[in-house]
Each structure stands twice: as structure tokens, then as C-alpha cells.
Amino acid sequence: MPDQQIPGVVFQPNSHRGLQRGINQLVNVVRPTLGPRPRTVAIESTSRHKTPELLDSAGVIARRIVQLHERDADMGAMMVRHLLWKLHEEVGDGTATAAVLFQTVYNRGFSYIAAGGNAMRLRRYLEQGTREIVAELERMTVSIDGKQRLALLAESLCFDQPLAMLLGEIFDLVGEYGHVEIRTGHRRELERQYVEGSYWGSKVLSPHMLTDHIKLRADLTDAAILISDLELEDPREVFPMVHMAMEAGHKALVILATKLSETVVALLLAASRDPEKFQVLAVQTPGAGASEQMAAMEDLSIMTGGRPVLKVTGDTLRKVTAEDLGHARRVWGDRFSFGIVGGKGDPRRLRAHIANLRTGFATSDDRSARNRLQQRLGRLLGGSAVLWIGGTSEPELKAREELAKRTSDMLRTALREGVVPGGGVALLACRPKLRQCLEATADADEQAAYRILLRALEEPLRTIVSNAGFDASPVVARLIQAENGSGFDARQGQVVNMAEAGIFDLAAAQKAAIQGAVTSAALALTVDILIHKKKPQATPGRP
Amino acid sequence: MTADAYMAASDLLDTVNAVVVSPNFTNDGVCFAARNSGLYRSDDGGRSWSMAYRSLELDVLVATTAVAVSPNFSADQTVFAGVSGGILRSADGGATWSAATLPLPAPLITALAVSPNFAKDGVVLAGTMEDGVFRSSDRGASWAAWNFGLFDLHILCLALSPSFATDETVVVGTESGLFRSTNSGRAWRETAFPPEAAPVLSVAPSPTYADDGTLFAGTELKGLFRSDDRGQSWTSLGADVMTEAVAGIVLDPAFPAKPHVLVLLADRLVLSRDGGASWSDWRASVSFETATALIATPQGVEPDAPVLVGLMEGGVVRL
Numbered sequence: 001m002p003d004q005q006i007p008g009v010v011f012q013p014n015s016h017r018g019l020q021r022g023i024n025q026l027v028n029v030v031r032p033t034l035g036p037r038p039r040t041v042a043i044e045s046t047s048r049h050k051t052p053e054l055l056d057s058a059g060v061i062a063r064r065i066v067q068l069h070e071r072d073a074d075m076g077a078m079m080v081r082h083l084l085w086k087l088h089e090e091v092g093d094g095t096a097t098a099a100v101l102f103q104t105v106y107n108r109g110f111s112y113i114a115a116g117g118n119a120m121r122l123r124r125y126l127e128q129g130t131r132e133i134v135a136e137l138e139r140m141t142v143s144i145d146g147k148q149r150l151a152l153l154a155e156s157l158c159f160d161q162p163l164a165m166l167l168g169e170i171f172d173l174v175g176e177y178g179h180v181e182i183r184t185g186h187r188r189e190l191e192r193q194y195v196e197g198s199y200w201g202s203k204v205l206s207p208h209m210l211t212d213h214i215k216l217r218a219d220l221t222d223a224a225i226l227i228s229d230l231e232l233e234d235p236r237e238v239f240p241m242v243h244m245a246m247e248a249g250h251k252a253l254v255i256l257a258t259k260l261s262e263t264v265v266a267l268l269l270a271a272s273r274d275p276e277k278f279q280v281l282a283v284q285t286p287g288a289g290a291s292e293q294m295a296a297m298e299d300l301s302i303m304t305g306g307r308p309v310l311k312v313t314g315d316t317l318r319k320v321t322a323e324d325l326g327h328a329r330r331v332w333g334d335r336f337s338f339g340i341v342g343g344k345g346d347p348r349r350l351r352a353h354i355a356n357l358r359t360g361f362a363t364s365d366d367r368s369a370r371n372r373l374q375q376r377l378g379r380l381l382g383g384s385a386v387l388w389i390g391g392t393s394e395p396e397l398k399a400r401e402e403l404a405k406r407t408s409d410m411l412r413t414a415l416r417e418g419v420v421p422g423g424g425v426a427l428l429a430c431r432p433k434l435r436q437c438l439e440a441t442a443d444a445d446e447q448a449a450y451r452i453l454l455r456a457l458e459e460p461l462r463t464i465v466s467n468a469g470f471d472a473s474p475v476v477a478r479l480i481q482a483e484n485g486s487g488f489d490a491r492q493g494q495v496v497n498m499a500e501a502g503i504f505d506l507a508a509a510q511k512a513a514i515q516g517a518v519t520s521a522a523l524a525l526t527v528d529i530l531i532h533k534k535k536p537q538a539t540p541g542r543p
Numbered sequence: 544m545t546a547d548a549y550m551a552a553s554d555l556l557d558t559v560n561a562v563v564v565s566p567n568f569t570n571d572g573v574c575f576a577a578r579n580s581g582l583y584r585s586d587d588g589g590r591s592w593s594m595a596y597r598s599l600e601l602d603v604l605v606a607t608t609a610v611a612v613s614p615n616f617s618a619d620q621t622v623f624a625g626v627s628g629g630i631l632r633s634a635d636g637g638a639t640w641s642a643a644t645l646p647l648p649a650p651l652i653t654a655l656a657v658s659p660n661f662a663k664d665g666v667v668l669a670g671t672m673e674d675g676v677f678r679s680s681d682r683g684a685s686w687a688a689w690n691f692g693l694f695d696l697h698i699l700c701l702a703l704s705p706s707f708a709t710d711e712t713v714v715v716g717t718e719s720g721l722f723r724s725t726n727s728g729r730a731w732r733e734t735a736f737p738p739e740a741a742p743v744l745s746v747a748p749s750p751t752y753a754d755d756g757t758l759f760a761g762t763e764l765k766g767l768f769r770s771d772d773r774g775q776s777w778t779s780l781g782a783d784v785m786t787e788a789v790a791g792i793v794l795d796p797a798f799p800a801k802p803h804v805l806v807l808l809a810d811r812l813v814l815s816r817d818g819g820a821s822w823s824d825w826r827a828s829v830s831f832e833t834a835t836a837l838i839a840t841p842q843g844v845e846p847d848a849p850v851l852v853g854l855m856e857g858g859v860v861r862l
Contacts (some may be wrong), residue, residue, distance in 0.1 A: 019645045145725065173691045173730040196688055329648055329673055329696075342673055347695035347719035351738055354694060382675075383691035383730075 010072055010530040016110055019079070026065060026077040027103040030058035030084070034096035034247050035423070035464035036156060036491050057406075058095035059088025060425035071532050076524070079496060083520045087512055090367070092409050093157060094509030097396055097424070097460045101517035104456040109140075109525040112448045116403040123522040125449030131451065134511050136430040141418040141507040142499075147172040152502030153414055156422055158407040163400065166192050167407055169514070170385045176415035177358075179378030179384065182404045184397055193386045197330070198303065198379040199339030200286035200296060205257070205264045208336065209272065209281050214298030217334040220252035225326040225340075227300050228309035229285045229293050230317065231259040235267040241317045242271050246278055248322045254331050255282045258293075260512020281331065283338045292372070299376055302353045303343030304328050354380050374412075410506055419504035424461030426510055428479060431457055453518070464490050559853025561654075567617045569841050574851060575622060575637070576859050577607040582624045584637050588758045588840075589851050589861040595622075595637035609669070611655035615662050623667055623683055625652025630669055632683040643679070643686055650674040653714075654701035658727075668728045669696030670715055678728045683849035691730035695719040702746045706753035714758060714774070716743025721760055723774050734774030740765040745807075747792040755799060759819070761789025768808060769819050780819035781806075784854045791837025795844050805844035807837035807852060812862075815846065825850075829862055 010018060032039040033056045042052040043064050055061050062084035068074040080102055084095045105126065113119050144153060151168025157163055170180055170192060179198070185191055204210060211218045211252065224245050232238050233257070245253040255268070260282055268280040286300075287293035297308040306326025309315040329342030343350075352379065361373040380385065389404055391397035427455035431454055438450040461479070463474035468490035475488050478495060487498035498504070557580045565573035572588035575595065581604055583592040596605060616622075620636040628649030631640045632855040654670035660666070665682040675690035676698060682730045690696060697718040704712035711727040714734075721736040721743050731830030736743065740762050749757035766785035791807035798804070802818035805825060810832065812825035826846040836853030844850070850862045 147726070172726060175692050175730065175732065178691070194691075196690065278821075342675075342696050347697060347717065348738055348741060348764075350694055351719040351733070354733075380694055382693050382694045 008071075008532045010532070012528055013114070014072065015528060015530045016113070018070070018530060019076030019527060020106065020110055021071030022068055022076025022078070023071065023080055023103060023106050023524070024099045025068065025073060026062065026080045026302070027099045029065070030061050030096050031463055032098045032467055033058050033061065034100065034460065035467045037468040038159070039467065041488055043262050047136040057088070058099055059084050059092075063088070064097070072530055075530055078182045079520060079524050083516050087516055089511075091413065091506070091509045091512045092406055093413075093506050094513035096463075097427075097510070098513035098517040100459045101456050101514060102521045104459045105452055105518055105521035106524055108452040108455060109521065112452070112456070113525060118445055119526045119528075122449055122452075123526055124444075125446040126453065126518050126522040128446075129434060129437065129450050130515055132433055133427070133430045133457070133514050136433045137420055137426055137507060137511050137514070140420045140426055140429065142420075144414050144419045144504065145172070150215050150411060150414075151501055153419065153504050154407050154411055156505075157410050158403050160188055160400070160403060163404055163407065166190055166387060167404070167411060170387060171408075171411045171415065173429055174378070174383060174385050175381070176412050177361075177374055177377035177381055178383070179375065179381075180408055181384070181386045182401055182408065183386060184401060185390040185391045187388075188392055189390045191388040191390065193388070195339065195384040195386065197339050197341030197382060198343075199337050199384060200379070201337050202256075202284040202286040203335055203336065204333040205260050205282040205284055206269070207335065208265075208269055211272075211275050211279070215334070217332060218279070220254065220279055220281055220331045221329065222250075222460065223252035223254050223281075223328055223331045224248070224250040225254045225256070225300070225304050225306055225323075225328060225331065226309065226320065227256050227297050227304070227306045227323075228315070228317075229256075229258050229297065229311050230309060230315070231311075232257045232317070233261040235258075235261075235263045238264050238267055241320055242268070242280065244320075244322055245325065246271075248325075250325075251278055252331070253278075253325075254328075254333075255280065256285045256297075257282060259363075279339075281333050283333050286338075295376060299353075299380055300340070300343075301326065301345070301537070302350050303340060303345050303380065305343070305345035324500040334500055339471045350380065357543060385470040410509075413508050414504070414506050417508040420507045420510055421485060421487055422477075422503040423487045423490065423498060424464050425498050426505060426507075427457045427483075427514065428461055428476075429484065431480070448482045456518070461488065464488070468493065550780065557857035558855050559836055559857065559859055561610045562836045562851045562853045562859055563610050563612050563614045564840055564851065565612060566614055566836055566841070571617065573616070573636070574838070575610045575612065575624075576853060577610040577624060578857065579606045580604045580857075581612060582607045582622075582631075582637065588849065589859055592859070595624075595633075596640070598639045608654045609655040611657045611667070613657050613661050614659050619662070621657075621661075621682070623655050623669075625655050629649055629669045630655070630667075630677075630679075630683060630686065631847060643683060645671075645674075645677060645686055646688075651812070653698050655848070656701050656703045656713070658703065658707055659705060664727075666727060668701060668703070668713060670701040672697060676701070676713075676715060676728055676731075689729045692733070693717075693722055693731040694733075695722070697742075699742055699744050701744050702748055704748050704752045705750050710753050711749070712752065712773075714746050714748060716746045716760060721746065721758075721774060734770070736760060736768065736770075736774065736777055740768060740777075740779070745789055745792050747794055749794060750796055750798050757799065759792045759794065759804065761792050761806065763788045767792070767804075767819060781813070781815070781822045784813055784822040790834055793837060793844055793850075796841070797843075803844050805837075805850070807834050809833050812837075812850070812852070814846070826862065831860070832856055 023117040038056045040054045040056045062081045101167040149166045154167040155164035196457040272279045304326025307324040328340045391402045465475045489496045561577040576583045576650045582595040584595040585592045613621035622633045624631040629644045650671035658666035667679045669677040675696035677686040678689045679686045695717040700716040713724045713728045720741045721734045722731040724731045743760035747759045758770045760768045766782045767780045770777045782853045787809045795801045795803035804815045813822045814825040833855035842848035
């Protein structure tokens with residue numbers, strides 16, 4: 001492709017037309033995936049021996065499209081791709097909605113500018129109109145709860161009814177911060193298991209401490225707990241602490257440590273010779289890395305009322321007193337994890353700690369920090385769920401596991417930030433407000449911006465209806481006249497009350513989609529000139 | 544003390560932990576008192592009492608910490624009694640008993656509540672001192688802990704919404720605040736109860752809770768609180784009158800049309816006729832040493848209606 005080596009400058013109208021071709025090409029690729037009757041997009045595998053990848057998520061499809069052949073069009077496509085990728089990463093839903101909104105705003109705006117409109121003023125009013133739309137969406141937002149409603153929402157997000165029913169049940173129990181693990185199962189069906197209390201993925205340090213030899217598990221009641229990140233090498237250091245726990249009348253002792261020497265293990269096993277009288281369980285300090293370990297020890301300390309014994313502060317076991325030990329009604333451990341039920345820390349301190357973590361979660365915009373805080377909150381709130389994904393083949397299992405994780409994230413968002421009527425109805429219901437704005441202005445650019453948005457707000461509904469095989473125009477006309485809350489159930493092919501039918505969209509996704517799409521399209525409309533950089537020459541002998 | 548009847552305390556400190564009356568109390572006069580020495584039944588409105596565990600032929604006293612009767616008691620004669628490590632169930636008004644044990648370490652039952660729709664759903668809930676809430680959906684035959692979201696497992700009081708059959712709402716007061724479940728006690732969410740006012744010793748939802756979302760919560764040291772939005776915000780009431788623990792709250796059956804609220808303090812009863820805005824003594828010259836439990840009879844909370852009060856030192860007074 002010799003033209004790729006030549007730097008070039010592209011002026012109007014070719015620049016706009018080039019961008020438009022790319023935008024339309026990418027949006028038309030993801031358009032069939034919008035709604036409850038999506039069609040899939042097949043992506044050729046890089047390996048000739050593999051079957052094509054079948055995708056129905058606009059965000060994932062956009063990620064797979066790396067480059068268009070035509071350079072002007074590629075720049076337009078990449079603007080949409082960047083928007084969809086960002087939405088997929090941050091919200092997880094609303095990508096196809098954003099794509100069709102972007103396309104409508106860009107194409108209509110392009111026509112207006114071509115007819116002599118001012119791109120910069122149009123951009124300003126498009127963004128002003130978007131703020132009105134977002135305010136309307138916020139007004140429509142309602143909270144969602146209950147097993148049935150959550151299951152219906154999950155089904156509208158993942159289109160997998162058995163999975164949706166289980167996720168509805170799980171999130172009804174564990175709530176927005178709940179600790180939910182999604183694991184690969186060994187059966188064909190989906191299964192769920194509820195775990196009382198809090199647990200961490202930290203193994204018991206010696207399998208000989210697992211007193212139930214069949215289940216390979218140990219269960220301790222009314223246990224004292226040493227919370228530490230020490231490496232325990234010397235039995236002479238450990239013995240006084242074990243002796244102190246026995247003297248204090250404890251029948252069970254749990255030691256959290258990063259490492260035990262063989263001689264220390266031998267000492268602890270000797271102390272547990274008669275588990276009816278005294279039993280010790282040594283568990284790896286939870287957390288991968290120093291900061292996660294510190295966080296886990298802080299949580300454990302508040303839950304159980306113990307003082308963390310930290311290597312970094314120069315603590316040793318010699319300084320530990322009976323008052324430093326935490327306590328719990330029940331502790332269990334197996335080869336992979338250990339858990340606590342009924343920590344005996346101060347519940348008021350625990351409540352304050354949870355409130356602090358919630359504030360941290362709400363104010364953080366770092367995705368990984370939010371994930372870590374969510375996991376901590378899930379453990380502290382008590383009660384976890386494990387969802388075992390079943391399937392008949394490895395690709396099916398992987399796809400379903402990914403789908404379950406994505407749907408779980410979206411359900412958390414729905415529980416946290418609420419829902420709006422689904423099927424494109426919420427955006428359609430913003431039209432009266434926008435029409436008021438239109439009637440209140442005499443500015444031509446402002447009027448044009450509102451007219452563009454009025455049309456764009458219909459587009460997700462139109463796409464959902466036509467993707468389901470119906471004629472969109474009569475449905476849209478009917479819904480514009482219909483009562484508030486009415487929408488089109490694309491699965492049943494009829495107009496229904498969306499709230500009663502349980503058809504919702506994530507409020508966060510709808511808001512992010514309209515904001516992202518209009519802002520990006522409005523910015524794209526201000527682009528006059530495209531510059532293609534010269535590609536670097538390949539060095540001989542190097543790929 | 545102006546008492547119509549008095550159940551004498553034993554030599555030990557035989558605290559009355561809970562009192563409950565039959566839903567048909569006006570006609571049958573049946574009530575139960577859970578005491579440290581066991582469960583007692585009265586068939587004459589609390590004037591005389593007899594031990595309800597006779598059929599068990601126990602050698603030791605079985606401290607009974609909670610008691611609840613079925614809403615259809617007249618027909619099904621079902622009573623539940625909370626004891627250390629288990630829950631006893633009788634289907635003949637306390638003549639014979641069967642026991643359901645709870646997982647070790649033995650939980651201490653602090654509160655019991657039977658679903659108003661018990662005939663159909665068979666749901667019974669039990670609050671415990673350190674192990675959260677146990678739930679049975681087979682009329683008390685088997686129990687499981689349901690503590691999702693309930694990070695404070697010290698349950699001090701428990702109450703069901705009068706519309707439990709439809710709204711499935713349960714509230715529990717704990718050491719650190721007040722939690723609410725809207726799925727029949729399977730999962731819990733923290734309410735905005737002010738943490739500095741906890742622990743919550745008593746709680747009472749409005750008889751029309753499904754419509755008005757009104758809750759009253761009594762604390763150990765900070766008096767009474769009221770919420771009219773299902774626990775999202777709280778207002779302190781009668782802080783000048785209630786400087787001690789609020790051991791019990793009873794709302795008039797016609798609340799909020801008749802906004803009478805009766806509150807049991809450690810040594811007296813106070814009544815508000817305006818939903819908690821102002822308070823006065825329920826009846827002149829009524830006082831106790833240390834009261835622990837309160838139950839109003841179906842006649843309501845007017846000063847002329849009979850009210851039963853359990854005492855720390857043992858005994859139930861019928862006022």
C-alpha cells in the first residue's frame with residue numbers, strides 16, 4: 001500500500017466526508033447488536049485453523065477493529081472506537097446505544113454545517129442540550145431491588161435466562177457491594193453456593209491442620225486470632241504465645257502469618273494433639289502484595305477486635321499479649337481459603353470503618369482502587385456467593401463466565417445508581433424537555449442543535465425495533481403519543497408498560513452513552529483538516 | 544405500684560425477658576412470660592401463672608430468653624420459645640414441646656417473631672446475641688442463619704412489618720444501629736440510624752408501615768427515635784423525658800389515625816398522644832424498680848386498657 005507511506009493533508013469537504021465514511025462503517029457494524037434480539041458479528045481469526053469469533057457486544061467488537069483500510073475513514077472510525085471502548089471499560093453497557101447516537105448526531109450535524117451552520121456554536125448547543133437530557137434521565141432514575149426485578153434486568157443485559165435468574169437471586173441477597181466469585185464449574189448446569197461470614201483466598205499453611213480428613217477442612221469455634229504478617233521461623237518465639245492462649249482459656253487459636261518453618265509447624269501440630277481440648281490453625285496472611293495484606297489485616301483487626309502484629313513496625317511475637325488477639329465465633333480453613341463468622345470486634349467501629357470504605361469507593365475514580373474497595377466491603381458486610389459456571393465446551397464456558405462477570409458488574413451499577421425505563425424509552429421521554437428548549441430560543445444554531453438531538457433520541461428505539469424485525473416508524477409514532485412509561489417489548493413485539501414488564505436500562509449507562517456520544521460527535525464535527533503522518537520506514541532485516 | 548396481679552419473683556434474679564399475649568387475649572386471656580427460670584403461661588390475663596415446661600420433666604431450669612405465639616394461636620396453639628442453643632416449639636399451647644437445635648457455638652436467642660402469614664408461609668425469625676438472625680420457613684422445624692449484609696450480629700430486638708405477607712419487611716435493632724430486610728429476612732441493609740445513638744433496644748413499625756414507612760426505635764441512652772421514610776432519616780423524640788433505656792414501644796392499633804405511642808422506660812411508662820412530639824406519664828403513680836419487657840393487650844394503649852410489664856427482678860405486673 002504505497003499511499004500509506006505518503007504524508008498528506010486533507011481539507012474540507014473531503015475531511016468531513018472521509019470521517020463520515022469511517023463513522024458510518026463502524027457504527028453499521030455494531031448496530032445489529034442493539035436490543036434484546038441482537039444479531040452477532042463474526043470476526044475472522046488471526047489463525048487460519050480457528051473458527052471466527054462470534055460477538056454481540058458493541059464494545060468488544062469495537063476493540064477488535066484495529067484499523068480501516070482507508071486512512072481518512074480510519075480516523076473517523078477510531079473516534080467511535082475510542083468512545084465505545086471507554087464506555088465498555090467504565091460502564092460495561094450502553095455501547096451500541098452510544099454508537100447509533102454518535103452516528104445520528106454526526107450525520108445530521110454534518111448536513112447542517114455543509115448548509116452553512118457554525119460547527120463551534122453547534123457543538124456548544126449540542127452539549128447544552130445533553131445536560132438537559134442527563135438531568136431528565138436523573139429525574140427518571142429509580143432504584144431497583146427484589147429477586148424478580150433483578151433477574152429481569154439481568155436477562156435484558158445478558159439474554160441468558162438461567163444465568164439471569166441466579167444472578168437476580170444472588171444480588172438480591174448480597175447487594176451492590178456483595179462478595180461474588182464466579183468460577184468455572186465441573187458440571188453442565190449453573191450452580192450457586194452461599195458462604196456465611198467473610199472469607200479470603202488464603203490457604204491453611206499445613207494440610208495436617210485440616211482435622212476433617214474427608215472434606216479437607218478445619219472448623220474452629222470461639223477462636224482467638226493472631227493477626228500478623230510475620231515469618232515465624234523459631235519455635236521458641238511461638239511457644240510462649242501458644243502457651244499464653246492456652247492459659248487464657250482459649251480452646252482454639254488461629255495464627256495468620258506469611259510463612260512458618262517446619263519446626264514451628266511441628267510445634268503447632270503438637271499443641272493440637274487433642275483438638276477437643278486445644279486446636280491451632282495456621283493460615284497464610286491474606287492479600288497479594290504489601291498493600292493488600294495491610295488492608296486485609298486492618299479489616300480483620302476491626303472485625304475481630306485484634307491488634308495487627310506487623311513486621312514493618314518491628315513487632316515480634318514476644319510483644320504479643322492476650323489483649324492483642326482477635327476473637328470470632330467460628331473460623332474455618334481449607335486448602336484454598338479461610339473464613340470468619342461472627343467476629344467479636346466492636347460493631348460500632350466496624351460500622352464506621354464500612355462507612356469510610358464506602359466514602360472511599362464513592363469518591364475514587366481509579367478503577368482498580370474501586371475494585372479493591374468493593375471486595376473489602378463485600379467481605380465486611382458478611383455473606384458471600386460463589387457462582388459456578390457450567391457448560392459443554394471450553395469456549396462456551398469461557399464465554400459464559402465472561403458474560404456472568406460483565407452482567408454482575410452491571411447489576412452492581414444498577415443497584416448503586418438505579419435504572420431507567422428500558423428499550424430506548426428513557427431517551428425518548430427526554431424529548432418534551434428538549435422541545436421546550438427548542439421553543440424557547442430563536443438562535444438558529446441552538447435550534448439546529450436541539451433538532452439534531454430530538455432526532456438522535458429516537459434512534460436507539462428505532463434500531464431496537466428494526467433489529468427485532470419490526471417497522472420502526474409506526475412504533476416510534478405510537479410511543480410518542482403513548483402514556484408515560486410505555487415502551488416496545490421487542491421480545492414480545494408489543495407496546496407494554498416498561499416498569500411493569502421489568503424492562504429497564506442502567507441509568508449510568510444511558511447517561512454515559514448520551515454524554516459520551518454527543519460530546520465526541522460534536523467534537524468530531526469541529527474537525528476541518530486531517531493530517532496523515534508518514535509511517536516510519538521498515539528497517540531492513542526487522543519486521 | 545398499682546398492680547392488679549403480681550407474679551412473685553423466685554429467690555434467684557428471675558428476670559422476665561419477654562412477655563407475649565394471645566391474639567385473642569380479650570376472650571381467652573392467654574399470655575406467656577419468658578423468664579430465666581423457664582416459660583410460664585397464664586390463662587387469666589396474667590393474674591396467675593404456671594410453668595409451661597412441665598411435660599419436659601427437666602432437672603434443671605431452662606432459661607428462656609424469648610417467646611412468640613402464632614397469629615392463629617386460637618386455632619393452631621403454636622408457641623415458640625428461645626433457649627440457649629435452640630428453639631422450642633409447641634403445637635398445643637405449651638403442653639408438649641419439640642426442640643430445634645442451632646449450630647455450635649450455642650446461640651443465645653434474644654427475640655422471636657412469627658410471620659402474620661404464618662398459616663401459609665410458615666416463617667419464623669429468631670434474633671441472637673452474637674450470631675445474627677436465624678430463619679425458619681417450615682414452622683420452626685429447621686433453622687438457618689441468614690445474615691447477608693448484617694455485619695453486626697448482636698441482635699437486640701426484632702420486628703416484622705404488619706404487612707409482612709406482601710412487603711416482607713423485617714427490622715432488627717443491634718449494638719451499632721438498625722438494619723432492614725425487604726426479602727423476608729434473607730438479606731439485610733443498614734439504615735441511616737445515627738450510630739452515636741446505638742444500641743437499639745426496641746423497635747416498632749407502624750400498623751400501616753407499608754403506606755407510611757414509619758418506624759420507632761428505642762435506644763439504651765439516647766431515648767426514642769422516629770423515621771417516616773423506612774429508616775432513611777431519623778428524628779430524636781422526647782430526649783428530655785427519656786434519659787434512660789427504652790425497653791419497649793407499643794403503638795396504638797389505630798396509629799397513625801390515633802397517634803398514641805406507649806413507651807416502657809426502666810422505671811415507668813410514658814405515653815404520647817401526638818406521635819411522639821409530647822409525653823406524659825401513662826398513668827399516675829405507676830413505677831417499677833427495673834422493667835425489661837412490655838406488651839399491650841389488643842385493647843390498645845389507653846390508660847384504662849390492661850398492659851403487662853416484665854421486670855428485671857422477676858415477675859410480671861398487669862397494670
